[in-house]
Amino acid sequence: MTSFLTGAACVVLAATALGLLRILYGPADADRMMAAQLLGTGGVAVLLLLAAATESPATVDVALMLALLAAFASVAFVSSGARSQGKIPPAMDPR
């Protein structure tokens, strides 16, 4: 069972990592961000599989942390993207 779970973790990692090719090719920034998002979810799955394979419950906490914070970079991407639509940062505003 342990080798099966580790093997599955290996496949999930390799699969989501192939998706990282989107970071190279883009073409849109959204595509790049999506690849990171997929790796975030894949990373959660990998950590859960590793936790089960090595029977270490603390590893589940790392997955919990990733699940909570992996979306955070995407939120920052969305909010900074909203600003790049030709808006001047306040400190450069001549007023």
Added chain:
Amino acid sequence: MTAALNIFTVLAVSAGTFFFLAGTVGLLRFPNTLTRLHALTKADNVGLGLVVFGLLPLVEWPFGALKLIAVWLLVQLSGSIIAQLIAIIVRREES
């Protein structure tokens, strides 16, 4: 009983792994950003869901199992909302 549960784990985790693979293939092969987003969300929801489902018999009952389900729900929540936000950005840039 144990053998049956093991077979269940193997089947569910394998199916989950397959969805991660499918998500990656979609992310790499689909023609435009919105369809690629579609592929990403399938991997997020179903892939991780099946992996979590398959691992349930292996973890401590009930709190270990509840934690796994909480991780999945967190990824569901943030994944679906991030997908919406990215889609909004993509559509605004296209128009």
Added chain:
Amino acid sequence: MNAVTLFGLCGPILVGLGLFGLITNPQPLRKILAFNLLGSGTFLLFGVIARRGAAAGLDGDPVPQALVITGIVVAFAATAMAIALLLRLFQETGQATLDPGDANDTSAATDAL
């Protein structure tokens, strides 16, 4: 070759890569990224030393592990500070460069104020 040695070799490569990026890349933001890469390579070396020092019923020596946690915190503080500095430079001069020729050009700075 076991897994720990594998990670142990990964650390030096990251240090080398980070240092190379830090020296050759002209953009300050990329230098910050490279510096973080360099730092994480060093942390990885500490992690390998910790793993090899497993004793007293532990999977790793907790002292280097605690040092790495402190290191990550300080590296984050330094990164936040560096980015704030960089964005301020951009606000003052309208460009983000460490080229001394541009730094002497104070007319842009006075325009911004």
Added chain:
Amino acid sequence: MAAFIFNVVLVALLLAVATWVITSRAAFSAVVAFVAYGLLLAIVWVELSAIDIALTEAAIGGGVTGMLLLGAASRLRETEATAVSTSVPLRLTAAVLCALITAGLAAIVLFPPNTVFTLAPDAMAHLLESGLGNPVAGVLFVYRAFDTLLEKAVLVLALVGVWSLAPDRFWGGIPGLQVYQQPNSVLTLLSQILPPVGIVVGIYMFWTGANNPGGAFQGGTVLAAMWLLVMISGLQRVPSTNRRALRLLVIVGPAIFLAIGLVGFALAGGFLAYPAGYAKPLIIVAEAALTLSIGVTLGLLAAGPPERMRQR
């Protein structure tokens, strides 16, 4: 065997992503690769049996640093084209010298000294006196408490440094955090549902840190991320940095930790020494205050220097 293949794949990926961070032409692409790198590094730490570090890296590398860098990359986008690249001879020289450093460090890894040097037994001896169950927390709060106190001081100093980068007229003003411009969007929903969960997880991280991997810093980072989410979505205003309550929150953790350290002079015969039998409650009190302070400090560090005086 399966575990070793997994590690080979992991290391190959980590190096590939790291190479992309350095060689990519566009800064945005490099920053996204760096976020992916942080996620992979967290898995590496799990494989090195350093769960405490994995938690820290997952919270910082994957989350808050990514946010800082993405914000900076999008603001600096138009400056990229003007950057001059370094000359080929300089690049070659740098590559050779960096390769030498890599080789030297790799030699240290490949040919370790014959006697294994470890402080684990010493750390464990002190751990028993403290009543904690997590050896890393024991090292941070008993064996090396002074370093931990200084680390918190560094965070506060970095915050003062970031604030002082504001133009004089904006001192004490409102940080220029990038706020999502559309109110009542689906992001509002996320920032209504996620923070309550995040606060529970943050407190859990701090509480479980006494006996299991976790602790004040990991818990504080989660709190910081949740606070930032609420501010980015516009549900909560970005506070003015001259608010007294805010500044008190920043220093309450280090101050309580310092006070406990000073009490050690009177009751236990040394700075940061804990009176026998009271070590664990004192550490829990210090950690609780530190979790709060770290959360507020990290949130403010990520929010950046003040950029305006008044709410619009």
